[in-house]
Amino acid sequence: MNIFEYYLKKINKNILENKDILKLEDFESLNNVNLEIPPQQYNFDLSTNVALVLSKDNKINPMDLGTKIKRLFLKNIDHFEKIEIAGPGFLNIKLSKESMAFLINKILNIKDLYGSKKSNEKYNVEFVSANPTGPMHVGHCRGAVFGDVLSNLLSFNGNKVIKEYYINDYGNQIKNFVESVYLRIREIKYNEKFVLKENLYPGEYIKEIAEKIIKNNKNIKVDNFEDCFQELKELSLARSMELIKEDLKKLGIIHNNFFSESELIKKDLVNKSVKLLQKKNFVKEGILEPPKGEPNKNWKKVKRLIFKSTEFGDDTDRALQKNDGSWTYFANDLAYHSDKIDRKFDKLINILGADHTGYIKRISSAVLALSDRKIKLNCKVCQLVKLYKNGKPFKMSKRAGDFISAQDLLKEVNKDSIRFMMLNRSNDVELDFDFEKVKEKTKENPVYYVQYAYARINSIRRLLKIDPKDKILVNPETFSPNEFEEKIIRKIFEWPKIIESSINKLEPHKIPFYLYELSTLFHSYWSKGNEDNKYRIIENGRIKKVDTLAFINLIAIVIKNGMDILGVSLPEKM
RNA sequence: GCGUUCGUAGCUCAACUGGAUAGAGCGCCUGACUUCGGAUCAGGAGGUUGAGGGUUCAAAUCCUUCCGGGCGCACCA
Numbered sequence: 001m002n003i004f005e006y007y008l009k010k011i012n013k014n015i016l017e018n019k020d021i022l023k024l025e026d027f028e029s030l031n032n033v034n035l036e037i038p039p040q041q042y043n044f045d046l047s048t049n050v051a052l053v054l055s056k057d058n059k060i061n062p063m064d065l066g067t068k069i070k071r072l073f074l075k076n077i078d079h080f081e082k083i084e085i086a087g088p089g090f091l092n093i094k095l096s097k098e099s100m101a102f103l104i105n106k107i108l109n110i111k112d113l114y115g116s117k118k119s120n121e122k123y124n125v126e127f128v129s130a131n132p133t134g135p136m137h138v139g140h141c142r143g144a145v146f147g148d149v150l151s152n153l154l155s156f157n158g159n160k161v162i163k164e165y166y167i168n169d170y171g172n173q174i175k176n177f178v179e180s181v182y183l184r185i186r187e188i189k190y191n192e193k194f195v196l197k198e199n200l201y202p203g204e205y206i207k208e209i210a211e212k213i214i215k216n217n218k219n220i221k222v223d224n225f226e227d228c229f230q231e232l233k234e235l236s237l238a239r240s241m242e243l244i245k246e247d248l249k250k251l252g253i254i255h256n257n258f259f260s261e262s263e264l265i266k267k268d269l270v271n272k273s274v275k276l277l278q279k280k281n282f283v284k285e286g287i288l289e290p291p292k293g294e295p296n297k298n299w300k301k302v303k304r305l306i307f308k309s310t311e312f313g314d315d316t317d318r319a320l321q322k323n324d325g326s327w328t329y330f331a332n333d334l335a336y337h338s339d340k341i342d343r344k345f346d347k348l349i350n351i352l353g354a355d356h357t358g359y360i361k362r363i364s365s366a367v368l369a370l371s372d373r374k375i376k377l378n379c380k381v382c383q384l385v386k387l388y389k390n391g392k393p394f395k396m397s398k399r400a401g402d403f404i405s406a407q408d409l410l411k412e413v414n415k416d417s418i419r420f421m422m423l424n425r426s427n428d429v430e431l432d433f434d435f436e437k438v439k440e441k442t443k444e445n446p447v448y449y450v451q452y453a454y455a456r457i458n459s460i461r462r463l464l465k466i467d468p469k470d471k472i473l474v475n476p477e478t479f480s481p482n483e484f485e486e487k488i489i490r491k492i493f494e495w496p497k498i499i500e501s502s503i504n505k506l507e508p509h510k511i512p513f514y515l516y517e518l519s520t521l522f523h524s525y526w527s528k529g530n531e532d533n534k535y536r537i538i539e540n541g542r543i544k545k546v547d548t549l550a551f552i553n554l555i556a557i558v559i560k561n562g563m564d565i566l567g568v569s570l571p572e573k574m
Numbered sequence: 575g576c577g578u579u580c581g582u583a584g585c586u587c588a589a590c591u592g593g594a595u596a597g598a599g600c601g602c603c604u605g606a607c608u609u610c611g612g613a614u615c616a617g618g619a620g621g622u623u624g625a626g627g628g629u630u631c632a633a634a635u636c637c638u639u640c641c642g643g644g645c646g647c648a649c650c651a
Contacts, residue, residue, distance in 0.1 A: 041594095090594065324649085329650070330649095357579075
């Protein structure tokens with residue numbers, strides 16, 4: 001039940017059917033017509049730019065056209081009770097009380113489906129994909145929550161979504177990681193001092209992994225690194241993935257699929273996808289230009305296979321082979337994405353950290369090339385999280401190297417606050433995350449504000465002994481909302497629009513903002529009752545007006561739907 | 575230098591993707607609990623949307639030239 005869609009259809013239909021009366025010929029911009037909520041001071045339910053848009057195409061005065069359309073709508077669309085032309089030619093529309101009641105009852109009937117649309121596409125959302133060389137750090141949390149909520153949002157709309165994690169368990173960093181574990185084991189077993197060399201991992205967690213491995217594998221031999229590498233690699237990777245999964249679980253995130261890079265190598269998928277690209281003529285053999293900017297000592301003049309990504313808008317063509325002829329990370333990732341394409345997803349989405357921005361053109365070019373431009377990889381970037389404690393930049397390095405782990409964060413702040421705060425900002429803006437503020441239980445913390453609104457609603461229900469499952473509808477004949485209720489209805493009507501634009505732009509941050517605004521309307525209505533008896537909801541333990549219960553249920557429905565998407569809990573009491 | 579992204583109230587951010595008088599929170603000032611949960615509410619002050627130019631009925635939003643911050647610029651992963 002999206003009322004904007006519902007009435008926009010009626011509007012378009014009406015215009016087309018009466019084009020002669022309106023003296024219109026050109027409808028090129030008809031799909032630029034929109035229906036929105038007018039600014040508050042106008043006190044109308046809907047607003048459309050139809051006269052503005054069509055007057056331009058047909059070169060007529062928007063006010064004249066507006067007047068004609070107004071007359072037409074009032075005659076033909078019985079839900080429209082009053083129309084006013086405002087500003088340069090907007091039509092502001094007021095719905096009749098009966099039609100409002102009709103719409104509200106529809107919402108009360110569909111409940112937890114309110115706002116969802118019956119889409120049916122298959123999505124792959126890849127997110128987190130943190131290197132399995134240690135536990136997650138705080139920066140990963142933002143992308144993790146973002147990806148999870150985006151997935152929830154897409155499933156809410158009826159899509160099939162696979163949440164995927166790409167495990168980079170191949171290459172030099174893994175070797176360094178395993179060697180670090182190896183040396184720590186020797187440190188424990190043989191009392192050899194761990195000497196930190198370049199590329200080795202210093203973190204405390206390496207010791208913990210070493211201890212765990214010794215504990216579970218009493219007979220493990222660590223005499224020679226080469227000999228025990230394979231076994232140690234498996235054990236170490238298993239342990240660090242376990243740590244990562246634990247952190248994710250604490251954040252409320254469960255992936256459906258873990259895809260391993262080394263499996264990719266094992267199955268020879270890289271050769272296959274490079275061959276595929278060659279067949280499509282997107283690969284050349286040549287010598288790369290030396291990198292611009294700072295001179296790079298690693299650059300060598302070597303003939304190698306190169307992907308012609310500039311054909312897809314990349315700045316430069318990209319190497320598929322290293323100096324020694326082995327595949328680059330990119331070549332592997334290309335094979336991974338080729339596999340995604342083979343798995344027949346309609347849409348591919350990757351959530352990346354800000355430090356990977358430069359990689360986007362390359363990999364999305366690859367997807368276009370591999371899919372004959374049929375599939376577009378959509379990459380969303382999450383900007384950095386800056387940590388603060390009481391307004392001061394917060395650093396902590398006792399656990400590991402110099403990063404703050406997700407565990408450290410989870411120890412201080414609960415999951416609900418983390419999730420809400422991480423989303424309470426557009427993803428392409430840096431996020432200031434203050435440990436202390438996020439723990440505060442005041443208006444300054446929007447999580448509690450929304451939860452509190454819901455708790456108050458439940459307190460009303462308890463008082464009146466009402467089961468939330470009870471079906472309550474409004475009576476179209478007697479329906480007469482007061483000014484607070486009117487504002488609430490308009491906000492409730494907006495919900496499907498929020499979902500729609502969050503999905504179109506892949507911007508879930510709109511949801512927390514919306515929920516906050518909705519909660520404000522409720523708190524405001526509630527408090528008015530303390531000031532003026534007329535607005536009190538309950539009198540002598542009984543509800544004053546049955547319709548009010550409908551409003552309360554509407555708010556509860558939408559808050560619940562929204563918080564479910566965000567993955568934030570809603571206590572009945574606080 | 576190149577790419578990318580951001581620049582909006584003192585601070586942190588929104589703005590339905592081109593719409594009307596640019597909105598919230600914090601902070602500041604003034605008020606509201608004997609009554610449905612004060613983890614709340616009401617009111618006030620606060621703006622040349624970084625700067626200039628362009629596109630049009632309409633620009634914070636699009637184009638362009640500057641200025642300033644972030645991130646990236648290995649054959650690492």
